[in-house]
């Protein structure tokens with residue numbers, strides 16, 4: 001029996017800044033289609049946690065690349081919920097902490113780190129299809145994706161959404177600080193020399209600022 005070549009497996013690439021609603025939309029879309037799901041940000045966050053655990057200096061590019069290349073990570077599904085394990089330890093919650101996101105964004109600017117994680121991301125492309133969530137899914141990792149969406153929203157609304165999420169989790173947060181951090185992270189993600197955050201030329205841009213999750217989801221489904 002022949003196995004279809006990787007390029008025969010359809011991909012929907014959804015890119016955009018943090019807080020644009022990508023995570024909610026892509027998980028829902030993968031469920032709706034019965035396709036696999038890649039949360040590429042989680043890979044960068046896992047690499048960040050490994051870097052923090054090993055206390056690798058953030059300016060030691062070679063060592064950071066090594067850590068990313070030798071990541072011991074696993075995703076486990078328990079009754080619909082996905083757990084992330086780093087060296088066997090459940091880090092699902094720590095993955096979402098603000099400081100993890102900041103370190104992830106810093107190491108994501110390093111070419112050796114991106115190169116080490118590229119192949120891992122492409123391995124998620126399995127039949128019947130893949131919904132990929134990230135910053136460079138449509139531009140670098142899956143340039144042949146059949147549908148590319150760039151989901152965005154104003155920094156103010158993204159900061160508010162993030163504020164609510166963190167509050168619900170019981171983290172103590174300050175809205176003004178979050179807004180500043182989001183702007184700084186956007187700037188870092190957009191201005192790095194490798195795989196900067198930007199829409200692919202053939203991406204459909206959706207601004208979710210005034211839209212509910214259901215409205216965004218319906219728009220995306222209408223594009224498939």
Ligand code: DC
Pocket residue numbers: 018040041042044045101104105108109133134135136137185189
């Ligand atoms: O989507 P997220 O907030 O979990 O991503 C964390 C960081 O990882 C983000 O600031 C930039 C980086 N990232 C990236 O550079 N490329 C991706 N495809 C996904 C995430």
